[in-house]
Amino acid sequence: MKAVITVIGKDRVGILARVSGACAENNINVLEVTQNILQGLFSMIMIVDTSQCPTEIDRLAEEFSSMGREIGMDIRLTRTELYETMHHI
Amino acid sequence: MLNTNDILESIRMISDENLDVRTVTMGISLLDCADPDPKKACEKIYHKITTRAERLIPAAEKISAAYGIPIVNKRISVTPIAMLLASAVDPDPVEYARTLDRAAKSVGVNFIGGFSALVHKGFSAGDELLMRAIPQALAQTEFVCSSVNIGSTKSGINMDAVRMMGQIVRQAAEATQDNQCMGAAKLVVFCNAPEDNPFMAGAFHGPGEPDCVIHVGVSGPGAVRAALKKSAAGLSTDGVAELIKRTAFKITRMGQLVGNLMSQELDVPFGIVDLSLAPTPAKGDSVANILEEIGLETCGGCGTTAALAMLNDAVKKGGVMASNHVGGLSGAFIPVSEDDGMIQAAEKGCLTLEKLEAMTAVCSVGIDMVVIPGDTSAAIISGLIADEAAIGMVNSKTTAVRVIPAIGKNVGDRLNFGGLLGYAPVMPINTGSPQAFIDRGGRIPSPIQALKN
DSSP: OEEEEEEEEEOOTTHHHHHHHHHHHTTOEEEEEEEEEETTEEEEEEEEEOTTOOSOHHHHHHHHHHHHHHHTOEEEEEESHHHHHHHOO | OOOHHHHHHHHHHHHTSOOOEEEEEEEEOOGGGOOSSHHHHHHHHHHHHHHHTTTHHHHHHHHHHHHTOOEEEEEEEESOHHHHHTTSSSOOHHHHHHHHHHHHHHHTOSEEEEEEEEOSSOOOTTHHHHHHHHHHHHHSOSSEEEEEEEEETTTEEEHHHHHHHHHHHHHHHHHTGGGTTHHHHTEEEEESOOTTOOSSSSOOOOTTSOSEEEEEEEOOHHHHHHHHHHHOTTOOHHHHHHHHHHHHHHHHHHHHHHHHHHHHHHTOOEEEEEOOBOOOSSTTOOHHHHHHHHTOSSTTSTTHHHHHHHHHHHHHHHHHHHOSOBOSSOSBOOBGGGOHHHHHHHHHTOSOHHHHHHHHTTSSSOEEEEEEETTOOHHHHHHHHHHHHHHHHHTTSOEEEEEEEETTOOBTBEEEOOGGGOEEEBOOOOOOOOHHHHHTOSEEOOOGGGOOO
């Protein structure tokens, strides 16, 4: 099952390492990464495969969100359907 | 195909612009709970609601977390309770309301609607009994909401019911005087009430609905306003309408997705998406602010009705394309106490009751969450209800009145309801008495456009 991880916040050292580390710990395979830094604001979007991850997606979402709070970033892990349906007929 | 900009736009709409699913409402038919013994009927009601809605909250929370969509309210609507009172022997309607309240608390929803009666053509068994019990039912419960349909395009306006409801609105406020007159904030008087409305306080589960169904009400004034702020500079009115349509499409898609997911998760049919712009007292999440973004100095000034008509139409056009079944109230809401911009405009004196009445002819509901002076007579409230009902009847649309007489207060004072219900200044109301008109009773005949068959 595909999911999207978004990371938004002030740029700093080690964000990618921290998030991809959490993916590896949870057996989540990273399929695609795009990142941007605009006027010091870091935004990263990862498309990941969670099918081998034993944790339910709602608990996983909470885990990533609390990691975000810890490092002062807005981190969300969600299923992809919202982004697909909101912008396409 | 996932697009980075689309993903970031969705996240911004949710995190910065207050986009959310305002309510997931489970409609539950209680027709099979009718019983001549009121005690048995209440037991059946409690059992049916708590069984059917047992998984409503966990399912909504799970979907909210997995898909990153805030679902603000989880609610229940039930069959108009007057229909159940009809078959009971010597029932106490307040006991039915307490049962609804207990059931709502047990499953964890924050409102339950359906302490209702449909009397647009006349009263049947149970209707008057329920209506007279409304003030006490709302005073003695926390989560129960009540509505009465007093008119329709097909049948005209039941002026006997209009007269009663003026008194009942006052009594509901008096019975809850110590609690910001909250009773009247949970009571709606409708013309052309929809049977599948997910929004409170007017939600009830109509007799034409299935046994159990999920309805979704979307929100998103903040997202529409932000889209206009970002891209509307230099656009003509057509361009503004197009921009609103596109934003409404995105907002409604989210509601449609949540409805489908809830329906699958609970194995209950998906009813409708209510395409509404439902404001909150949060800064910027305001329909009035959208109108101001379109170009009005203050909501309530000249031009307001036209701008609102365009907004309402564009929301529907964008939303219809995004969803399978549309229903409920669908349009822009203008509840004064629940909309930061409306509150400001009313406090400045720019938004008056008369202008609100004109606005209701082109938008979703009616005179909603308006606080009026505490000494307003029942006949004046009935007159206001009749005016609104006439607008709904003639224009084949839903209109409603939810006014709160602020007992013991006058213009210059405020009522503060807290939470999503917000706060509002007491607004002046025309004191010319319609007493003799209201006392005539009877029925306003249906208008000629009813004769289409």
